[in-house]
Amino acid sequence: MKTHKTKTLTLITFLCSLTLIAQTKLAIINDPDGFTFVRNGQGKDFSVVDTLYKEDFFYFEFVDSSDWVKISAWKGRQIEGFIHNSRVQIVGNLSLQKQKELITKILNRQRILAISFYNAWKTKDSIAYRKSIRELESYNDTKYDPILDILSKYICKTSDSNILQLFFATLLADKGSANELPSFSIGDCFICNPNFVIQQLAKINDKEEKMLICDHIEWGLINQFNIEEDKKSDNPEFNRLKKLLDKEKKKASP
Numbered sequence: 001m002k003t004h005k006t007k008t009l010t011l012i013t014f015l016c017s018l019t020l021i022a023q024t025k026l027a028i029i030n031d032p033d034g035f036t037f038v039r040n041g042q043g044k045d046f047s048v049v050d051t052l053y054k055e056d057f058f059y060f061e062f063v064d065s066s067d068w069v070k071i072s073a074w075k076g077r078q079i080e081g082f083i084h085n086s087r088v089q090i091v092g093n094l095s096l097q098k099q100k101e102l103i104t105k106i107l108n109r110q111r112i113l114a115i116s117f118y119n120a121w122k123t124k125d126s127i128a129y130r131k132s133i134r135e136l137e138s139y140n141d142t143k144y145d146p147i148l149d150i151l152s153k154y155i156c157k158t159s160d161s162n163i164l165q166l167f168f169a170t171l172l173a174d175k176g177s178a179n180e181l182p183s184f185s186i187g188d189c190f191i192c193n194p195n196f197v198i199q200q201l202a203k204i205n206d207k208e209e210k211m212l213i214c215d216h217i218e219w220g221l222i223n224q225f226n227i228e229e230d231k232k233s234d235n236p237e238f239n240r241l242k243k244l245l246d247k248e249k250k251k252a253s254p
Contacts, residue, residue, distance in 0.1 A: 024059040024072070026146055030089035038081035042068035049081045057146040060088055074141055091150050099154050103147060103163060107170045110136075110144045114174035121176075140179060148185040156192035164189065164200050171216055172209055180219065187220015194244050201248050210252040217245055 029036045034054045039046040042063065050073075052058060058073035062085070069088055073079040094102070113136045120128035155164055167189075171182055190197045197217070204210040222231065225238040233239060 024061050026091045026150060027058055027060055027071075027088050028056065028091060029054060029058075029083075029087050031087050036083050036087045038071060038073075038079060038083055040081055042066050042082050046082070050075070050079045052083065055143075057091075057142065076138065076141075091147075092153065096154070096158060099150060100158075100160065100163060103151050103154060104166065106143050106147050107151075107163075107166045110139060111166075111170045111173040113139055114170070114177070118173070118176065140177075145179070145181050148181050152185045152188035152192075155189045159193060159196045161196075161200055164197070165203070168200070168204065168213055171213060175212060180223070183216040183219040184223050185220070186213070186216050187218075187224050190217045190221065190241065190245070191224060194241055198244065198248060207252045207254065211249060214245060214249045214252060218242070218249075221245070 029052050031054075036052050037048045038050045038052060040049050041047075052071075052073060056073060056075065058071045058079075060069040060071045060083075063070050063082075067085055068082045069085050071079075071081060071083055091099070091102070113132065117129070117132040117136050120132045151163070151167065154160065155167075167182075167186065171186065174182070186197075201210060201213060204213065218231075221227070221238060221241055222229075225233065225235055227233045227235075227238060231242070233242075
């Protein structure tokens with residue numbers, strides 16, 4: 001299958017810009033109207049540069065003792081400005097139930113879009129292919145990628161087998177992607193609770209599918225521990241986790 005690629009350079013540029021903003025956190029708006037204006041300064045007298053809606057993700061930082069926060073958002077282009085701090089809802093501070101609902105919604109949508117893309121590619125429908133890849137890349141950038149860090153922290157905290165199985169299903173549906181962020185996320189899950197992840201891997205009967213998930217985990221481990229491509233390391237924790245994963249990969253071998 002021909003791989004699809006997310007807008008890697010654009011996304012990297014956006015993510016790198018966030019490192020310039022200290023202590024940024026992923027958030028959504030908290031506004032009874034369902035939207036809030038982004039302004040070019042700290043106050044209602046400043047011009048509106050864009051609008052954030054109910055389910056738009058953004059990153060923010062507090063600005064000194066001001067009631068306004070500086071935000072960065074991605075909506076097909078980078079948006080920067082200020083909103084009132086009363087309109088900020090940190091995603092990581094949502095109840096676990098709310099986090100689960102948000103994660104479930106995003107994973108389900110990502111999986112459906114990935115399947116649509118694959119079907120368009122398989123049937124050689126050029127119109128459907130162009131449409132599906134645009135939708136998938138946009139959803140990657142604006143929803144799927146931002147939620148991945150929250151997803152791994154949620155799984156590490158809850159050991160929610162339903163969410164992890166849904167994540168597996170999403171990875172399998174999106175197997176043509178060149179996006180590495182999901183691998184990093186599943187790698188984090190394995191690092192914090194390897195036995196739980198192995199228990200869930202055991203539920204995958206198809207050896208090829210199990211191997212694909214194991215490959216994602218391995219790449220996540222290599223990234224998180226900064227291991228060279230030869231996979232050799234003096235780090236005892238990496239070697240312990242790699243040994244556990246290798247046992248699962250052996251089970252998935254033909």
